[in-house]
Amino acid sequence: MPVCDICCEALPSEAAVRRHVQRAHLERQPRCPLCGAAAPGYDELRRHVEERHPEPAGRPGPGPGPAPAPAAGAGDLQPSRYPQPVWTWPRSASPALADPSGRGTRLGGCPRFCSSSAVHNSFSNTGGGEQLFECPMCCLTCTNVQVLQEHVDLHLEEQSFSEGGNLRDLELAQQLQLEEDKQQRSEEERQEKEEFNKLQRQYGLDNSGGYKHQWVKNMERAVDRGRMQPFEYHKRKADMMESLAFGIDDGKTKTSGVIEALCKYYQSENKDVRRVWLSASVDHFHSSLGDKGWGCGYRNFQMLLSSLLQNSSYDDCLRGIVLTPSIPKIQSMIEDAWKEGFDPHGASHFNNRLHGTRAWIGACEIYSLLTSLRIKCQIVDFHKPTGPMGTHPRLLEWILRYYSADNEGSAKVVCTSRPPIYLQHQGHSRTVVGIEERKNRTLCLLLFDPGCSSQEMQKLLKQSVECKCCQFLPPTLQQVL
Known part of the structure; x- marks a missing residue:
């Protein structure tokens, strides 16, 4: 920051220094450095000093008469940077002024405070022919x-x-910046950790227990709220432990014969449908107390597997599977597929562990499991809408070709031998068991949803038109996929 060379006052800029010197030092009347008396000009001040402060007798001095002019180069009493008077003082006159700060003494012509009086006594112009140094x-x-x-x-x-x-100051500023950056990184790491833990909990990867743990907790809660008797809790728990020990689903969430009921329904009812294609026989499985909220992927695999088990073409591939496996068993089967080298990238996402967790699975895990069983399958990705208003007409057309290939004819209801389709979309998965073409040429999917209970499925078996378990999705609703 610039400083005034006369009074050492700190100012914000060089221009401010020049204005300060002009107003505070040049426009004021000069004062005697010995007694402080003001004079209208420097000539009058010089005469004042000679008259009021004469040099003591016996000391060499300049004698009477005007003071000698400053040496060449001093600039007519105007220094080259900031104008200030340069005086010739007798050595005994002691022209130093007291500094109230106690740092030393200040000469009338020196803008600095110095502690050496020897230097002050030598800052003088004695006139004559002596050489001056600026x-x-x-x-x-x-x-x-x-x-x-x-x-x-x-x-x-x-x-x-x-x-x-x-x-x-620079080091302090750098240190403060480093501390601020460190604190910001720490806050970002904390937020990332919280977000990661939130995702872990959401997708069942937080080591909070799996199917068995959730089943027991929900049953205990039902007993506490009076919705279940203790003896029923112990009986159902024993059945659950037995099914888990053998790795077989207890079948309490299964509904069979739905495809056959749909075939009869379309043959006798629903005049708005021009044609409909149905998959091979499929059993419906819905979520239970042990997998509610996260088990849709496993339940859809049970539906798909139930259809394959009824097809003799897959007997060689499913030789070791006779009954539908339980969810913990399916988790172990997927882990075995990972150990064989299927989908290593997907396995790393789950840290190569599914058993004992509530981890969500999707189409990639189902693909790995079926491929490890030597069942030919493929994943078809419709990663963005292909129609207006977020619809997926290309998806519907692909499913229509899948079911209608090798099934040409004029029959209204076509019961094919095609297995159902595992359909994964954002946040949920369902099983496609057929597709219908209406008289206005629009296509609608027939879906089995694991979220539908056995009671809803029973309505379909009884030919109730109010059933919501087998959903019909027209193209205008395909944005949910």
Whole structure:
């Protein structure tokens, strides 16, 4: 920050320094450095000093008469940087002014506070033919080179001190910035960890227990709320433990014969349908107390597997599977597929572990499991809408070709031998068991949803038109996929 060379006042800019010097020092009346008396000009001030403060007798001095003019180069009492008077003082006159800060004394012509009185006593212009030396930093003149060197050294020390202060300020600012960056990184890491833990909990990867743990907790809660008797709890728990021990689903969430009921329904009812294609026989499985909220992928695999088990073409592939496996068993089967090298990237997402967790699975895990059983399958990705308003007409057309291929004819209801389709979309999965073409040429999917209970499925078996378990999705509703 610029400093006034006369009074050492810190100012914001060089222009402010020049204005300060002009107003505070040049426009004011000069004052006597010995008694403080004001004079209208420098000539009057010189006469005042000669008259009121004469040199004591016996001391050499300039004698009567006007004071000698400053040496050439001093600039007519106007130094080259900031104008200030340069006086010739007798050595005994002691022109130093007291510094109220106690840092030292200040000469009338020196803008710095110095602690060396020897230097002050030598800053004088004695006139005559003596050579004068001007300070390159403040334009002060003196007659001794050694004294000038000491004076310049004071300037350099002050400059070094100022630069040291700036360096310390810079180091402090850098340290504060480092601390702020460290705190910001710590906050970002904390937020990332919270978000990661939230996703872990959402997708069942937080080690909070799996199918068995959730089943027991929900049953205990039902007993506490009076919705279940203790003896029923113990009986159902024993059945659950037995099914888990053998790795077989207990079948309490299964509904069979739905495809056959649909075939009869379309043959006798629903006049708006032009044609309909149905998959091979499929058993419906819905979520239970042990997998509610996360088991849709496993339940859809049970539906698909139930259809394959009824097809003799897959007997060689499913030789070791006779009954529908339980959810924990399916988790172990997927882990075995990973160990064989199927989908290593997907396995790393689950840390190669599914058993004992509530982890959600999708089409990739189903593909890995079926491929490990040597069942030919493929994943078809419709990653964005292909129609207006977020609809998926290309998806519907692909499913129509899948069921109608090799099933040409004029029959209204076509019961094919095609297995059902595992359909994964955002946040949920369902099983496609057929597709219908209406008289206005629109296509609708027939879906089995694991969220539908056995009671809803029974309505379909009884030919109730109010059943909601087998959903018909027209193209206008395909944005949910």
